[in-house]
Amino acid sequence: MPLTSTPKAQAEYRFRCISCGHVAETASQDFRCAKCADLLEIHYPGWQQAPPNPQHLRDLWQQRKLTQKAVDLSGVWRFRELLPALDAGLDEDQQAITLREGNTPLYELPQCARITGVPRLFAKHQGMNPTASFKDTGMTVAATFARRAGFHWVACASTGNTSASMAAYAARGGMRSLVLVPEGKISWSKLSQALDYGAVTCQLRTDFDGCLRLLQDLVRNAPVYQLNSINPFRLEGQKTLALELLEQLDWQPPDHIIVPGGNLGNSSAIGKALLEMGNLGLIPRLPKLSVIQAEGANALVRTLREAAGKKLVSVRAETRATAIRIGNPASWKKAANVLEATDGACEQVSEVEIAQAKAEIGAEGIGCEPASAVTLAGLKKLLKQNFVKPDESVVLILTGNVLKDPEFTIDFHRGELFKGTKDEEAMRPLQSLRRPPIVLDAKLDAVIRTLEQAEKT
Numbered sequence: 353m354p355l356t357s358t359p360k361a362q363a364e365y366r367f368r369c370i371s372c373g374h375v376a377e378t379a380s381q382d383f384r385c386a387k388c389a390d391l392l393e394i395h396y397p398g399w400q401q402a403p404p405n406p407q408h409l410r411d412l413w414q415q416r417k418l419t420q421k422a423v424d425l426s427g428v429w430r431f432r433e434l435l436p437a438l439d440a441g442l443d444e445d446q447q448a449i450t451l452r453e454g455n456t457p458l459y460e461l462p463q464c465a466r467i468t469g470v471p472r473l474f475a476k477h478q479g480m481n482p483t484a485s486f487k488d489t490g491m492t493v494a495a496t497f498a499r500r501a502g503f504h505w506v507a508c509a510s511t512g513n514t515s516a517s518m519a520a521y522a523a524r525g526g527m528r529s530l531v532l533v534p535e536g537k538i539s540w541s542k543l544s545q546a547l548d549y550g551a552v553t554c555q556l557r558t559d560f561d562g563c564l565r566l567l568q569d570l571v572r573n574a575p576v577y578q579l580n581s582i583n584p585f586r587l588e589g590q591k592t593l594a595l596e597l598l599e600q601l602d603w604q605p606p607d608h609i610i611v612p613g614g615n616l617g618n619s620s621a622i623g624k625a626l627l628e629m630g631n632l633g634l635i636p637r638l639p640k641l642s643v644i645q646a647e648g649a650n651a652l653v654r655t656l657r658e659a660a661g662k663k664l665v666s667v668r669a670e671t672r673a674t675a676i677r678i679g680n681p682a683s684w685k686k687a688a689n690v691l692e693a694t695d696g697a698c699e700q701v702s703e704v705e706i707a708q709a710k711a712e713i714g715a716e717g718i719g720c721e722p723a724s725a726v727t728l729a730g731l732k733k734l735l736k737q738n739f740v741k742p743d744e745s746v747v748l749i750l751t752g753n754v755l756k757d758p759e760f761t762i763d764f765h766r767g768e769l770f771k772g773t774k775d776e777e778a779m780r781p782l783q784s785l786r787r788p789p790i791v792l793d794a795k796l797d798a799v800i801r802t803l804e805q806a807e808k809t
């Protein structure tokens with residue numbers, strides 16, 4: 353048990369390079385180490401001398417749920433002892449840009465439990481956030497620090513969800529936002545959110561990786577604050593997903609947490625949270641954190657298999673799970689580190705496996721976007737490999753809401769998802785999961801006949 357102290361409202365922080373360990377009080381606009389140009393993480397030096405008391409933290413976080421302060425009602429800022437410090441002496445509610453993010457449900461998945469043979473199977477649904485994806489938990493922190501640093505413009509490259517989230521938080525915080533997305537490769541729902549929240553939205557004739565490269569150049573040349581997950585404040589906010597999950601499980605760690613991997617910020621953030629919780633004595637042991645990618649966007653899988661995690665093997669990404677259509681993931685090194693530290697696995701799943709898993713999660717009455725469904729598809733693979741055992745407890749992180757990608761869902765149910773592609777044949781066995789809309793005359797007997805037909809299937 354560590355030495356104890358009364359926690360300060362928020363933690364004093366520094367930027368630390370993940371490669372050379374160089375520690376600095378400030379970071380440049382590209383959030384790269386001044387010495388070696390690798391990524392930075394936020395580090396809390398005070399915890400070494402005077403770590404907060406874990407029981408005190410658990411009690412405090414619980415009590416906050418009963419107050420009416422905006423920062424206490426946020427499922428992110430409620431955990432602010434493990435977040436970078438806001439300005440002492442100023443009203444926290446005035447400083448934090450919050451939409452009451454976090455506070456997402458942990459669902460049981462009884463049907464998927466039967467399908468997989470894992471009775472203790474749960475989903476932490478981050479699609480239940482204010483802009484309907486996990487991005488909001490990181491965005492509330494990073495947008496707050498953007499405004500605190502005096503920026504008028506914020507910007508991101510995105511496969512859709514980051515841009516929706518950034519646009520919303522910028523609007524709430526009185527800032528302008530610039531969105532760079534790959535033309536024709538993000539869902540209409542996500543694009544419409546960015547437009548509605550008032551972002552200047554550029555559809556670039558490139559892929560996500562091209563958008564991110566351009567953004568890096570932009571922030572070096574213009575007074576624009578970058579809100580991609582290279583920004584370490586984003587990952588601090590995203591850590592709270594794991595804090596909230598463990599609180600929901602009464603601080604008893606599950607055996608496995610399974611998360612989709614794209615740009616690899618989220619897996620890095622969850623891993624950082626698990627390691628910090630372990631070090632602070634909040635949890636008695638670490639769950640295994642596993643990352644699942646689409647076969648067509650499998651840079652981390654290949655990096656670990658072909659280069660032993662030592663250098664990035666980038667790929668030309670292609671998948672209908674457009675949220676994770678990323679070939680050159682920025683946070684690959686952070687993700688490789690947390691997989692190693694938690695003994696997690698990294699797997700890939702096919703387009704058809706993703707479609708099947710998405711329909712199975714939908715049939716639970718929960719639903720998610722395609723990128724989130726890789727978790728269930730990946731679990732099936734990890735069970736076959738005996739990496740996950742049926743008597744272990746498993747939490748899938750569902751990263752986006754079912755309404756984020758209706759084109760995918762409608763194409764699936766109409767049987768048009770992979771028409772004319774090599775996957776068309778492999779989709780046939782999924783017929784029984786499809787519920788296509790039925791067009792009828794507005795007559796009672798037609799509806800009753802349909803009901804009788806459906807009863808037989």
Ligand code: F0G
Nearest residue numbers: 510511513514614615616617618751752
């Ligand atoms: N799931 C969804 C729904 C996503 O939107 C993303 C990433 C991921 C999983 C992968 O998370 O990048 O942290 O590994 N979306 C980003 C975006 C890239 O721009 O919205 P990651």
